[in-house]
Amino acid sequence: DAKTTQPPSMDCAEGRAANLPCNHSTISGNEYVYWYRQIHSQGPQYIIHGLKNNETNEMASLIITEDRKSSTLILPHATLRDTAVYYCIARSNFGNEKLTFGTGTRLTIIP
Amino acid sequence: DAGVIQSPRHEVTEMGQEVTLRCKPISGHDYLFWYRQTMMRGLELLIYFNNNVPIDDSGMPEDRFSAKMPNASFSTLKIQPSEPRDSAVYFCASRTSDRALGYTFGSGTRLTVV
Numbered sequence: 001d002a003k004t005t006q007p008p009s010m011d012c013a014e015g016r017a018a019n020l021p022c023n024h025s026t027i028s029g030n031e032y033v034y035w036y037r038q039i040h041s042q043g044p045q046y047i048i049h050g051l052k053n054n055e056t057n058e059m060a061s062l063i064i065t066e067d068r069k070s071s072t073l074i075l076p077h078a079t080l081r082d083t084a085v086y087y088c089i090a091r092s093n094f095g096n097e098k099l100t101f102g103t104g105t106r107l108t109i110i111p
Numbered sequence: 112d113a114g115v116i117q118s119p120r121h122e123v124t125e126m127g128q129e130v131t132l133r134c135k136p137i138s139g140h141d142y143l144f145w146y147r148q149t150m151m152r153g154l155e156l157l158i159y160f161n162n163n164v165p166i167d168d169s170g171m172p173e174d175r176f177s178a179k180m181p182n183a184s185f186s187t188l189k190i191q192p193s194e195p196r197d198s199a200v201y202f203c204a205s206r207t208s209d210r211a212l213g214y215t216f217g218s219g220t221r222l223t224v225v
Contacts, residue, residue, distance in 0.1 A: 044204075045216065046213035049211065097167065
């Protein structure tokens with residue numbers, strides 16, 4: 001899996017969009033970008049994934065740069081329940097099953 | 112769907128005792144994973160099964176750890192004998208045969224060995 005780099009922490013005001021960046025400059029052509037989050041005392045939760053195109057689901061949007069070296073997870077209207085550690089992972093859909101979570105970004109939503 | 116169900120949520124045991132953690136994966140999921148999370152080491156994959164067969168147990172720390180999956184709806188992780196350094200949160204996760212759809216994790220079992 002390609003190495004990913006994320007800021008250790010971020011704050012966002014409740015109701016505003018939270019934009020979480022991730023660098024993955026060594027990502028290979030067959031590696032997807034996955035986002036998971038872990039709310040305190042819970043298991044990691046899958047959010048979204050993408051390869052080249054931007055993706056959107058009911059939880060979030062994923063914007064991937066054209067060169068695929070970085071991406072941004074967008075939570076459009078952050079709520080207090082979005083306070084969590086967010087993990088960006090670059091991995092292919094073949095081979096090693098191990099998910100390497102890294103240290104992630106601790107997002108705090110401020111009331 | 113109730114998601115991945117783990118029991119117990121919390122376990123406190125004395126060093127040397129046997130501990131059994133349980134997991135019920137999501138119905139229809141072909142793959143089941145056991146992870147361990149500590150502050151020092153983060154999330155570590157211990158073992159995973161495909162169609163009830165153990166595929167990779169290279170992450171199991173020692174012979175004191177064993178895992179079984181007797182059927183598609185149940186798995187156990189056993190530690191015998193337990194040691195204080197085994198204290199951690201143990202997560203079970205499952206997924207379908209389509210890896211792209213991501214993994215569903217349970218709420219975890221917080222194990223404390225005193």
